[in-house]
Amino acid sequence: MARIAWTALVFxxxxxxxxxxxxxxxxxxTEAVLAPSCGTAECHSTFTQKKALVFDTLVGMRAAMLSDTxxxxxxTQFDPTAPEGSVLIAWLxxxxxxxxxxxxxxxxxxxxxxxxxxxxxxxQGVPQRLDxxxxxxxxxxxxxxxxxxxxxxxxxxxxxxxxxxxxxxVTTKIQTCPGDCSAGACR
Amino acid sequence: xxxxxxxxxxVLAGMFGGRALAYPxxxxxxxxxxxxxxxxxxxxxxxxENGGVFVQNMATFGQAPEFFYNKVPLPSWLTxxxxxxxxxxxxxxxxxxxxxxxxQLDLYVAAKLPAHLRFHLTGGYRPPETGNEAxxxxxxxxxxxxxxxxxxxxxxxxxxVGRFMPIFGLRYAEHPTYTRRYGGTALYTETYxxxxxxxxxxxxxxxxxxxxxxxxxxxxHDSGGxxxxxxxxxxxxxxxxxxxxxxxxxxxxxxxGVTAKYYLSGPDLLFMFEGQVVNQHIESFxxxxxxxxxxxxxLLPGGMWLDIGLGHFxxxxxxxxxxxxxxxxxxxxxxxxxxxxxxxTRVELINQGRTLQTDLGGPTGAFALAQAHYRx
Numbered sequence: 001m002a003r004i005a006w007t008a009l010v011f012x013x014x015x016x017x018x019x020x021x022x023x024x025x026x027x028x029x030t031e032a033v034l035a036p037s038c039g040t041a042e043c044h045s046t047f048t049q050k051k052a053l054v055f056d057t058l059v060g061m062r063a064a065m066l067s068d069t070x071x072x073x074x075x076t077q078f079d080p081t082a083p084e085g086s087v088l089i090a091w092l093x094x095x096x097x098x099x100x101x102x103x104x105x106x107x108x109x110x111x112x113x114x115x116x117x118x119x120x121x122x123x124q125g126v127p128q129r130l131d132x133x134x135x136x137x138x139x140x141x142x143x144x145x146x147x148x149x150x151x152x153x154x155x156x157x158x159x160x161x162x163x164x165x166x167x168x169x170v171t172t173k174i175q176t177c178p179g180d181c182s183a184g185a186c187r
Numbered sequence: 188x189x190x191x192x193x194x195x196x197x198v199l200a201g202m203f204g205g206r207a208l209a210y211p212x213x214x215x216x217x218x219x220x221x222x223x224x225x226x227x228x229x230x231x232x233x234x235x236e237n238g239g240v241f242v243q244n245m246a247t248f249g250q251a252p253e254f255f256y257n258k259v260p261l262p263s264w265l266t267x268x269x270x271x272x273x274x275x276x277x278x279x280x281x282x283x284x285x286x287x288x289x290x291q292l293d294l295y296v297a298a299k300l301p302a303h304l305r306f307h308l309t310g311g312y313r314p315p316e317t318g319n320e321a322x323x324x325x326x327x328x329x330x331x332x333x334x335x336x337x338x339x340x341x342x343x344x345x346x347x348v349g350r351f352m353p354i355f356g357l358r359y360a361e362h363p364t365y366t367r368r369y370g371g372t373a374l375y376t377e378t379y380x381x382x383x384x385x386x387x388x389x390x391x392x393x394x395x396x397x398x399x400x401x402x403x404x405x406x407x408h409d410s411g412g413x414x415x416x417x418x419x420x421x422x423x424x425x426x427x428x429x430x431x432x433x434x435x436x437x438x439x440x441x442x443x444g445v446t447a448k449y450y451l452s453g454p455d456l457l458f459m460f461e462g463q464v465v466n467q468h469i470e471s472f473x474x475x476x477x478x479x480x481x482x483x484x485x486l487l488p489g490g491m492w493l494d495i496g497l498g499h500f501x502x503x504x505x506x507x508x509x510x511x512x513x514x515x516x517x518x519x520x521x522x523x524x525x526x527x528x529x530x531x532t533r534v535e536l537i538n539q540g541r542t543l544q545t546d547l548g549g550p551t552g553a554f555a556l557a558q559a560h561y562r563x
Contacts, residue, residue, distance in 0.1 A: 020506055023472050031438045031469045032503070040368075041375040042314050047406040049317040057408060058437050095282045103282065108363075110280050110550040112537045114508040 020114070024122045026143025026168070030061040033115050037106050058143070062168055065144045071123050073140060074156045074182045080137035083123040092116050145169050151184025161186055210519075211357045212484040212492060215425060215450045216457045217241065219388040222341040226266065226297050228384045228393070229354045232309060232329070233268045233295045235341070242562075243524045246490045252524040254563060264299040269311075269563030276556035290558065293328070305333050307349075313375070316404060326403070328377050345384040350400070352377045353413040354384065354393035356429050357446050357461045359480070361531060365498040365513065366461045366480040371431050371442055376407040392416045399435070409433035409440075423450040429463070438469045444478075457484040477501040477510075490521035508538045508547035527560040 022028060039045045039056025044064075046054050053068060054060025065071050070088035072078050079085055090097040091105045093116060104110070125140035139145075146155030146164035153164045159177045161184075162170030177186035209221050209230025221230030224238030234242065239252035251257040254267045261267060272290040277283065293311035300306060309329040316323040331349025336342075355372050362374040380397030398410040411433035419425040427446035433439065444463035450456070458481075465476040482496040498513035518530045537549035 022474075022503070022506065023470070025470075027437050028469050028472060031435075032467065032474065036369060036502070041373060041406045045406050046404040046408070047316065047375060048314045049404070052317045056406075104280070104550075107280055107284075108278065108554075109511075109535060109552045110537065112502070112509050112511070112549040113546045114506060114549075115502070 020118060022118060024118075024126060024139070024142055026062060026065075026122075026141070027058055029119060029122050029143075030055065030058050033111075033119065034061060037109070037111050037115070040106075040108070043106065043108075062144045062147070065141065066147050066150070071141055071144070073145060073158075074180075074184075078140070078157070080124050080140055080158070083120040086123055089116065089120055089123070092119070139169070143168055146184070154184045156181030156184065156186070209358070210360055211448075211459060212457055212486070212494065213241075215419070215423060215448050216455070216484070216486060219419060219422070220341065220386050220391065222386055226305070227307065227333075227351075228345045228347070228382075228386060229352060229358065231358075231360075232270075232293075232307075233266050233297050237341075239524070242521065246521045246524050248523045250524040256525075266297040266299075267295065267563075269294040270560065271563070272558055272560045274556045274558040277554060278556075279551075279553040281550035281552065286556075291560075294563070299339075303335050303338050305335070307331050307333060307351075323403075328375070342387045343385070345382075345386065347382045347384070348380075350377055350379050351382070353380060353382065353395035353397055353431075355395075355413045355415050355431055356427075356444065356463075357448075357459055357480075359482075361515070361517065363533065364480055364496070364515070365478050365500040365511075366463065369465075369476070369500050370444075370461070370463055370478045371413070371433070371440075373406065376405075378405060378407055388419070390416065390418045407433075408435040408437075410435075417446070423452060424448065429461075438467055440468070441466045455486040457486070458482070459484070474503045474505065477504060482515075492519050493517070494519075508549075510539070511535055511537045512539060525562045527562070529558040529560060531556050531558065 034055040039054070041047055043050050044053045044055040046056055046060060053064045055064060071086045083089060091103055092111055094104055096103050123141050125137035127135050127137050129135050140157060145157065145168060146162065147168065148164040148166055154161055154174065155164055155170060156177065157170060159181055161174040161177055161181060163172040163174060165171040175186065180187045209225055214221055218224065222228055224234055224241055225231060226233045226235055234252065243249040243252045254261065270291050270293050273288070274290050275287040278286055289312065293309055296308045298306045307329060308327060310325065310327045312324060313326045329351045331347045331351050333345060333347045336344040352372060356366055356370060358372065359367055362368060367373060378397050378400045380395050382393060382395040384393040385391060393415045395413045399405060399408055411431065413431040415427065415429045417425050417427040425448045429444045429446065431442040442463050442465045444461060446461045449458045460481050462479040465478060467474050467476065477499065479499040480496060482494055485493045487493065494515065494517040496515035498515065499510065501510040503509050513533055513535045516532045520528045522528055532555040533553060535552040538547050540551060541548055
């Protein structure tokens with residue numbers, strides 16, 4: 001009976017499609033991807049908070065992404081066409097990316113490539129082609145775009161300065177920065 | 188040194204931390220229930236008098252199995268023990284490390300009280316919380332008050348209130364086992380709850396309601412309930428069913444599963460299986476996961492046994508390339524009544540190790556760890 005059940009499990013697992021319909025938002029990224037792989041008891045859980053990073057709650061994940069700049073949406077560092085340039089993706093894909101003698105994360109079991117690509121898509125936002133042929137990436141890092149309690153609730157994406165909402169997404173555009181933008185202010 | 192491969196000697200305190208649960212390999216192959224040898228209905232931690240005799244007879248070099256070799260007299264109402272474990276070995280994920288770390292430093296106390304009551308306390312080391320180290324090197328993982336229908340009994344009704352791990356599934360001692368890591372009983376997920384449990388040689392039922400730990404920053408952020416039942420069809424075969432509901436601020440999960448054990452007395456071989464279907468809901472999105480473990484255990488003379496296990500976890504059955512499979516080979520040697528040596532090895536494949544299209548799959552993981560486990 002055990003063999004039958006096992007075989008059924010393996011066959012059932014082979015039924016997946018590559019039509020990835022997972023929602024590109026911070027809650028899903030946290031609960032379905034980061035918490036079970038990175039937010040384990042001994043690592044980046046609320047319990048241990050290794051390196052002061054928490055990935056097993058939405059609150060902790062948002063803080064890690066923004067305060068610890070695992071992703072940086074301001075114009076000097078964020079390129080929506082190259083989400084693999086983020087610190088988060090470097091930790092997930094490269095061996096010892098910052099010469100600290102550690103990495104690729106997670107340290108105890110590798111993350112599937114499909115999960116890494118999914119996180120890249122989340123950081124990038126959903127690409128949309130406009131009538132003039134240009135491609136934009138609305139809603140990058142949805143749910144973890146800005147901290148409403150930091151920088152007077154202001155944050156930049158692609159040189160545009162926005163007001164942050166309570167859901168950690170940008171809301172009203174305040175202005176287009178004449179130069180670069182960093183740390184929530186036009187420079 | 189090639190950049191893609193880092194070989195480092197490091198100490199990763201707690202990365203693979205653990206605790207000593209009972210070995211499910213002995214239920215059915217040696218006795219019918221965990222309570223035959225353990226004071227706790229979940230197994231693990233303190234041994235009963237019968238459990239001590241079992242360990243003494245099983246070990247290659249049997250010694251007095253009691254606390255401190257019975258050199259420290261204890262009153263009859265008090266039971267004291269402890270588990271100390273450390274590990275040394277190799278991890279690949281896919282960078283390679285040589286690691287050494289303490290796994291467990293726990294002391295146990297069980298005090299018998301009037302009216303069939305017993306108080307259990309487990310205290311010891313835990314991985315500290317960054318920024319709050321001074322207050323978090325030590326903790327009490329379990330503390331609960333238990334009422335049992337029989338005084339010092341191994342059967343009947345048990346009621347527990349306090350902090351403990353809900354009884355759910357086969358409860359492997361090795362917490363990297365998928366049915367523990369992804370199956371609702373991950374490492375350090377003990378929490379406060381109320382359990383009502385009935386155990387006898389033919390069947391047992393465990394119902395637990397639990398809440399998110401309100402006192403510490405916990406591992407599990409859920410409240411919910413768990414139900415687990417086993418029925419021994421014949422003395423050498425049992426089937427079980429399990430269900431668990433958990434809800435956190437950000438998601439809710441419903442798990443359902445089956446367990447089975449079959450023991451072949453001739454070759455002294457035990458087969459164990461646990462399989463779960465997990466339905467997780469995150470905001471308005473639902474997904475289905477599969478978790479399974481199939482283990483064959485060969486019990487050997489001289490206090491040794493060999494486990495060969497196949498694990499399967501599919502993070503989302505709709506998306507290809509998110510499934511992982513593990514092959515575990517573990518060898519245990521109970522050298523004395525107090526010292527166990529243990530070699531645990533694993534190879535883990537994502538998407539069955541294949542790259543079907545583009546880069547579906549992922550790197551192969553592996554570990555080989557030698558452990559020493561001293562039971563006080």
